[in-house]
Amino acid sequence: MTAARRVVVKVGSSSLTTAAGGIAPERLQSLVTALAAVRARGVEVVLVSSGAIAAGLAPLGLKRRPKGLAAQQAAASVGQGLLVAQYTAALAAYGVTTGQVLLTVDDVVRRSHYRNAHQTFAKLLELGVLPIVNENDTVATQEIRFGDNDRLAALVAHLVHADLLVLLSDVDGLYDGNPALPGTSLLTDVRSDADLAEVAIGSVGSAGVGTGGMVTKVEAARIATGAGIPVVLTSAPNAAAALAGDPIGTLFHATGRRRPTRLLWLRHATEGKGALLLDAGAVRAVLGRRASLLAAGVTGAEGTFHAGDPVDLVGPDGVAVARGLVNFDAEEIPRLAGRSSTELAAELGAEYEREVVHRDDLVLL
Template sequence: MTAARRVVVKVGSSSLTTAEGGIDPARISHLVDVLADARTRGVEVVLVSSGAIAAGLAPLGLKRRPRALAAQQAAASVGQGLLVHRYTEELARHGLTAGQVLLTLDDVTRRAHYRNAHQTVTKLLELGVLPIVNENDTVATSEIRFGDNDRLAALVAHLVHADLLVLLSDVDGLYDGPPTRPGAQLIAEVRSEDDLDGVVVGAIGAAGVGTGGMVTKVEAAAIATGAGIPVVLTSADNAGAALAGEPTGTLFHATGKRRPTRLLWLRHATDGKGALVLDAGAVRAVVERRASLLAAGIIGVQGEFTAGDPVDLLDPDGRLVGRGLVNFDAAEIPDLLGRSSKDLKRELGAGYEREVVHRDDLVLL
């Protein structure tokens, strides 16, 4: 942790705003002081900040976060400017410049967009700018949203080749049960999924202004650590200690190596739009040989989806074995079931010779 030269810090809405939903200047000022101190030690910092929708509630006269997507987008439109303005003012006290980066899911999962986002953030860091990242809530639809900024932060950490991800919350770490429960114990370190057996994690906090909760933080930690990036989960009040490498909160140790971002997203941040049922031979080919899924190995199709959607891969008994990006619409697949690629090419044309799911777009679950 003390050797980390590039750190992504994510802060949630409840750590930045008042109970009424407006921006809390003191909280932002404290956070910026901590980030500026890290910068003086030579650490490059990327901030993933929630709070745009929450910051827009009070100016719009809304008491709670709206459920309707259009209302959320309206609140984000008002709140994002207020949020970045506050950060800009606070960073200026330290002689630092803020750079706003608004991302959609495509920006970190489609190769061309990913490359551009990587180059932009890298150039900001080279210029001494502190990038402030948020989801582009004003244009993102429910189909193309990250769902919460914890996942976004994990993917951004991968995007910028970060050495460390720090998740700041209104709770000082991961507990083995609800923190308010008598006898609940802080889990200081997580080295593998086995350390989470029996752990009960909660959903959205009492403030009701965010979209995450401990569940999404644990999932975000899995995304980052699976890509070789350690994660510290602690409270915003302990941000300084976390960035200084002091023991605080919960440390999730890295468990894997760097992998393509779209596969991280596919594994951790998607739900299958439908499903393909594989015969036993196709299951062995996909799971054991890491082969692509061909039409010849499919015995059933479920749900409605279009080419490019994530779909679940099921064994003959209906057990989930993987997820992949499908190359055909659901309506096309019944005519392809059990047929060889050569037969499909001869009868339907060369466009039907391709894999139903390519191995490069497939993860095992």
């Protein structure tokens, strides 16, 4: 941890705001002080901060996070500016310049967007800027309903080639049960999923202002550690101690190695917008040889999707075996299914000779 030269820190809504909405200045200032101390040691920092929707509640006269999507987006629109303004002012007192980065899934799943996101982060860090990242809640739909910033932080950590991910919560680590009940114990180290076998993981915090919970934090830890990035999970008041390398909270040890960030997003941050139905031979080719999916192995399609969308690859038994970025629209699939690339090129033109899903745009489920 002390050797990390680039760190991603994620803080949740409940750690920054009151239950009634609005930013708690003393909580934000405490976090900023910890981040500034890390920066003073020469460590690059990326902050993934929730709190936009929660920060917009009080100005809009809302007592709790609204359930309606339009109201959530309105709160995010009001709150995001307030949140970043406070971060900017607080960090400026330490001589740190901030930059806002709002992301959606497409920004990293699609090749051109991913390349641009990577270059933007690289340039911000090169210029000494501390990027403040959030999902683009004002315009996003799926992210607000299903996404969470824990998962976003794990994927950003991989995108920026971080050495460490620190998840700050309203509890001081991962317990083997409800930490409010007697007899539960803190897990100081998690080295594999086997260490989580007997752990009862809770859900959204009692404050009611966030979307995540311990489930999303453990999933984020799996994503990051599976890509070779260790994760520390602790409470926001322990941020300074965690970033200083003190043995605090729960340390999730790295279990895997780095792989293309787009594929992490495809596996963990998307849902199939439709399905391609495969014959048994195509399933074997995709699973066994990691081959591209050709039209000859496709028997049909379900749902509505367009070229470039993520789709699930489903075997004859109805089980999704992979997810990939499709190269054709759904309405084109019926005339391609079961036919060889040579036949399609001769009848429809050279552009139909390409793979239905290229192996570089495919992940196994």
